[in-house]
Amino acid sequence: MTQGRTRVEVALPLPIHRTFSYEVHGEAPLPGTRVLVPFRRQERIGWVTADPPDPNVQSIKTVLGILDEVPSVTAELMELCRWMAEYYVAPLGIAIRASVPAVLSDVSRDYLSLTGLQAGVLSAREKRLLEWLSDRTGPQRVKMARKNLGIGSIWPEVRSLIASGYITHKTVTPPSPSVKTRRVVRIIRSLENLLERDQAFGRATRQREAFSFIEAAGNSVELARLTRHEGFSRGVLTALTKKGLVEVVDEEEIRDPFAGAPTGTAIRHTPTAAQQTALDALVSALDAQDPKPFLLQGVTGSGKTLVYIELLREALNRGRTAIVLVPEISLTPQTVSRFRAHFGDEVAVLHSGLSSGERYDAWRMLRRGERKIAVGARSALFAPLEDIGVIVVDEEHDSSYKQSEAPRYHARDLAVMRARAHGAVCVLGSATPSLETWHNSSVGKFSRLLLPERAGGGSLPSVRVIDLRAERKKEKTGSGPKARQETRGSGVLTSDLVDAIDVRIARSEQVILLLNRRGYSSFVQCRDCGEVEQCENCSISLTYHRVTQRLICHHCRFETIAPSRCSRCGSVDISFRGLGTEQVEQVTAETFPDARLARMDVDTTSGKWAHQRILERVGRGEIDILLGTQMIAKGLDFPRVTLVGVINADTGMHLPDFRASERTFQLLSQVAGRAGRSHLSGEVIIQTSLPEHYAVRAAVTHDFESFAARELSERESPIYPPHLRMINVVFSSPDQRLALRAAEEAASWVRAGLAQRARAGAPGQVELVGPAPAPIEKLHGRWRWHFFLRSESPRTLGTVARALVERQRLPAGDIRVALDRDPVALL
Numbered sequence: 001m002t003q004g005r006t007r008v009e010v011a012l013p014l015p016i017h018r019t020f021s022y023e024v025h026g027e028a029p030l031p032g033t034r035v036l037v038p039f040r041r042q043e044r045i046g047w048v049t050a051d052p053p054d055p056n057v058q059s060i061k062t063v064l065g066i067l068d069e070v071p072s073v074t075a076e077l078m079e080l081c082r083w084m085a086e087y088y089v090a091p092l093g094i095a096i097r098a099s100v101p102a103v104l105s106d107v108s109r110d111y112l113s114l115t116g117l118q119a120g121v122l123s124a125r126e127k128r129l130l131e132w133l134s135d136r137t138g139p140q141r142v143k144m145a146r147k148n149l150g151i152g153s154i155w156p157e158v159r160s161l162i163a164s165g166y167i168t169h170k171t172v173t174p175p176s177p178s179v180k181t182r183r184v185v186r187i188i189r190s191l192e193n194l195l196e197r198d199q200a201f202g203r204a205t206r207q208r209e210a211f212s213f214i215e216a217a218g219n220s221v222e223l224a225r226l227t228r229h230e231g232f233s234r235g236v237l238t239a240l241t242k243k244g245l246v247e248v249v250d251e252e253e254i255r256d257p258f259a260g261a262p263t264g265t266a267i268r269h270t271p272t273a274a275q276q277t278a279l280d281a282l283v284s285a286l287d288a289q290d291p292k293p294f295l296l297q298g299v300t301g302s303g304k305t306l307v308y309i310e311l312l313r314e315a316l317n318r319g320r321t322a323i324v325l326v327p328e329i330s331l332t333p334q335t336v337s338r339f340r341a342h343f344g345d346e347v348a349v350l351h352s353g354l355s356s357g358e359r360y361d362a363w364r365m366l367r368r369g370e371r372k373i374a375v376g377a378r379s380a381l382f383a384p385l386e387d388i389g390v391i392v393v394d395e396e397h398d399s400s401y402k403q404s405e406a407p408r409y410h411a412r413d414l415a416v417m418r419a420r421a422h423g424a425v426c427v428l429g430s431a432t433p434s435l436e437t438w439h440n441s442s443v444g445k446f447s448r449l450l451l452p453e454r455a456g457g458g459s460l461p462s463v464r465v466i467d468l469r470a471e472r473k474k475e476k477t478g479s480g481p482k483a484r485q486e487t488r489g490s491g492v493l494t495s496d497l498v499d500a501i502d503v504r505i506a507r508s509e510q511v512i513l514l515l516n517r518r519g520y521s522s523f524v525q526c527r528d529c530g531e532v533e534q535c536e537n538c539s540i541s542l543t544y545h546r547v548t549q550r551l552i553c554h555h556c557r558f559e560t561i562a563p564s565r566c567s568r569c570g571s572v573d574i575s576f577r578g579l580g581t582e583q584v585e586q587v588t589a590e591t592f593p594d595a596r597l598a599r600m601d602v603d604t605t606s607g608k609w610a611h612q613r614i615l616e617r618v619g620r621g622e623i624d625i626l627l628g629t630q631m632i633a634k635g636l637d638f639p640r641v642t643l644v645g646v647i648n649a650d651t652g653m654h655l656p657d658f659r660a661s662e663r664t665f666q667l668l669s670q671v672a673g674r675a676g677r678s679h680l681s682g683e684v685i686i687q688t689s690l691p692e693h694y695a696v697r698a699a700v701t702h703d704f705e706s707f708a709a710r711e712l713s714e715r716e717s718p719i720y721p722p723h724l725r726m727i728n729v730v731f732s733s734p735d736q737r738l739a740l741r742a743a744e745e746a747a748s749w750v751r752a753g754l755a756q757r758a759r760a761g762a763p764g765q766v767e768l769v770g771p772a773p774a775p776i777e778k779l780h781g782r783w784r785w786h787f788f789l790r791s792e793s794p795r796t797l798g799t800v801a802r803a804l805v806e807r808q809r810l811p812a813g814d815i816r817v818a819l820d821r822d823p824v825a826l827l
């Protein structure tokens with residue numbers, strides 16, 4: 001009875017490193033088609049792969065439904081996903097899921113219900129989940145529970161509560177993604193002359209009027225407009241329909257939140273000589289076979305955008321399409337309007353701030369070829385475009401291009417891969433390229449194009465360093481802490497910075513102040529016993545937020561009320577230490593009572609366009625001083641900003657991460673780049689306790705190359721990327737000993753394998769470093785141990801990592817392993 005059935009291989013978005021065989025009635029759907037399949041008593045969405053199915057599978061299950069008419073993943077993107085899965089050592093289904101709009105893989109319709117059983121001994125998190133459920137009536141979505149409770153992963157709790165009978169679980173079949181429609185009346189037979197009209201309408205004037213109205217509106221009008229606003233009755237429209245003149249149809253409506261955004265006027269500057277040289281190289285690459293990727297290294301304000309836009313124009317002229325990636329934080333209506341001004345409705349925007357319906361709409365327009373340019377953050381790299389001519393990655397050094405969960409891909413590196421598949425020109429733009437990209441351009445893998453000067457007439461700002469150690473000495477030898485309270489700036493803003501701000505305010509120019517640490521105080525410490533208040537779930541000190549009077553963990557969002565006594569010894573002598581943006585705001589407001597102030601950090605920008613609204617006020621000149629975290633460092637182009645102050649350059653310098661210096665240099669250079677972007681000249685003041693550090697010194701002189709040279713030599717010993725490749729392997733468990741044991745067992749398994757490889761004379765060396773506790777030893781209630789795999793051979797590194805996830809057996813219990821290849825953060 002198996003006649004008329006075909007086997008297919010299906011990739012499921014589950015953390016299982018294999019695909020599964022199923023049967024379908026009739027012919028196999030094309031690879032990339034979504035199917036609904038039974039899996040471990042649940043229904044799951046998966047994708048048909050191009051792999052031959054395993055003929056040996058015995059009890060084969062049947063596909064429950066085919067969800068796509070046309071494959072939701074094109075053959076080309078399937079290939080990219082396969083590469084991504086392979087390289088990042090992730091399951092294919094997880095890689096595919098990362099590449100499509102969330103609505104297409106929405107399986108999070110898992111519902112939980114209480115059984116009514118009285119709870120016994122439970123963990124704190126299990127208790128919270130049960131309480132949350134009992135506060136509500138009826139089954140609740142797991143996704144909501146996770147959101148409401150602010151718990152990163154809730155499944156361990158769900159599973160253990162199901163096992164002990166306190167709750168039940170049900171998965172509801174996902175509906176097909178909703179398409180928004182509107183009802184329109186459309187002319188299907190035109191009436192060429194008066195005679196035809198008279199024959200059709202006779203004395204039915206309203207019909208004649210309605211018909212003319214629709215004609216005038218471009219042969220199609222929304223039904224509601226005709227009936228409600230124009231007052232045509234249903235009867236009139238029915239008559240027109242009966243006469244075969246019009247039809248009433250449901251037209252797909254496209255949700256586009258940027259549609260109403262101002263498009264700006266398309267100013268076409270004449271390219272500078274440097275811009276023109278870069279452009280010539282890029283355009284000729286567009287017509288070349290398999291062009292090399294480009295690094296477009298242009299100082300802040302050098303006009304990289306103009307180069308992108310003119311290149312896109314050339315690609316479109318050749319009938320090709322394009323992708324522009326920008327860091328999440330820079331994806332504002334302002335940025336979008338710069339592209340819309342030139343390309344209007346050719347542009348589709350993919351943004352995480354969009355609702356999933358809006359994202360899906362943008363995606364479909366690209367898929368149907370109705371939009372030629374995709375602009376978006378990381379995942380826009382997967383825009384379903386055909387014949388791509390250009391892929392731009394702006395601010396290529398930005399760490400938001402790395403996805404922090406599986407498949408942990410780096411969009412910049414995938415951009416290079418995808419461009420290669422299309423023979424497209426890949427442009428990586430930055431004022432402060434990542435050392436990886438810099439290295440690739442130094443060894444000739446990438447071509448380098450330079451924009452050494454600012455384009456709009458401005459010049460790079462002068463940068464001054466204030467040594468905070470010297471300032472503190474002055475304070476001490478001065479008149480003591482009392483004086484400190486009374487000096488303007490309260491020891492947060494040095495007198496030089498205060499003076500510089502005074503000057504700008506007097507001239508009604510604008511100031512940007514950066515401190516890359518939010519909250520009021522980054523830790524709370526007892527003066528008597530030294531205890532620092534820590535998060536319950538993480539080995540992290542809690543940040544004091546004055547606005548809400550709470551202590552908050554910036555990693556897991558655990559919150560508690562700010563204590564008035566020490567939690568260990570009960571002392572009331574508690575100090576709030578470590579400067580945060582809230583405190584800078586307070587001090588700045590006290591120091592400059594007449595200035596109009598805005599603070600921009602995660603806490604003030606939670607709403608959908610909150611970030612944008614603050615920037616609009618700055619743009620309209622309603623703000624004198626904008627202060628904030630790294631959010632304010634990127635991409636802002638405000639001509640009246642003439643002073644940038646860095647409150648403390650050292651906040652990120654001591655992090656146990658080999659990229660700490662690189663990040664500091666990038667941040668300082670980027671924020672400095674906000675000053676003096678017009679004819680008004682700019683100044684930057686950096687307050688630091690490390691004035692001699694090479695990252696600070698290079699930022700002062702705007703000297704990327706000397707920074708890169710020094711940093712490359714720093715990374716020789718101990719050796720770090722870009723001199724080799726590495727994978728961070730992290731084991732985590734609520735049980736500290738289990739995390740350690742898993743890491744140790746895996747490490748010895750790998751070491752044994754490596755020794756065997758070496759004996760067999762296999763090519764490529766891989767080294768294992770560790771295991772050791774991760775820098776943040778406990779996170780979200782899980783203890784973390786890790787080790788590094790490093791190698792000069794990407795291929796061998798991949799082989800070893802894959803063997804580890806596929807063959808090594810983890811100890812029993814709640815233990816997870818995460819592989820992060822080419823990590824951008826090691827915490």
Ligand code: ADP
Binds near residue numbers: 270272300305455
């Ligand atoms: P980047 O992204 O390299 O920091 P932008 O692309 O934002 O720089 O350009 C900086 C400013 O210079 C913008 O205000 C832009 O309008 C202006 N600009 C760019 N190219 C030219 C040009 N060729 N002539 C005049 N102004 C230009």
Ligand code: ZN
Binds near residue numbers: 535537554558
């Ligand atoms: Zn925490």
Ligand code: ZN
Binds near residue numbers: 528531566569571
């Ligand atoms: Zn104490």
